[in-house]
Amino acid sequence: MRFIGFIIFFVYVYFEISFFIVVANSIGVFLSLVCIIATSILGFSLVKTQGVKNFSIMKQKIANNQNPKDEIIKSVALLFSGFLLLIPGFLTDILGAVLLIPNVQEHIVRFLVRKMPIKSRFVSSQTFDQNNDIIEGEFKHKDDE
Structure with a gap:
């Protein structure tokens, strides 16, 4: 059971190197390296812009008590997706780019929400309705001795 992770890692590395060799034979080694670096930079900027957009939607939902x-x-x-795009290699860049597609994200969200066993209820502290009940009491401050 311990070796499954190692086997998966080595199979991944084998396919990644094989795919790089195929691409390098067709377009050249230097251009292949430039493509890997360019896809990492482009993917990282896409993740950043989509993350900012997603964060603003999240803030709006929290403000609307949703x-x-x-x-x-x-x-x-x-x-x-950003993690996959940061790892050098064509296969991880392809998988990371696929995860950036909004329709794919929607399908992942629907699948995961269906599999979640917990029903959640969200209450925002910004619109929390507080009662004006006052509880009076007395206290003594005790020092630790």
Whole structure:
């Protein structure tokens, strides 16, 4: 059971290197390296812009006293996508770019929300209705001896 992680890692590395060799043979090694760096930079900027947009939607939902569960799951998908785009390699860049597509994110959100066993209720502290009940009492401050 311990070795499954190692096996998956080595299979991933094998496919990543094989795919890089295929691309490098067709367009050249230097251009392949430039493409990997460019996709990482482009993907990181896309993750940043989508993350800012998702954060503003989340703030609006919180201000309207709505549940931001979907946006939180999208943020996790964006974080995972950014991590995949940061790892050098064509396969991880392709998978990270696929996770940036909004329709794919919507399907992931629907799938995960359906699988969540917990029903949540969201109450914002900004619009919390406080009662004006006053509780009076007395206290003594005791020093630790």
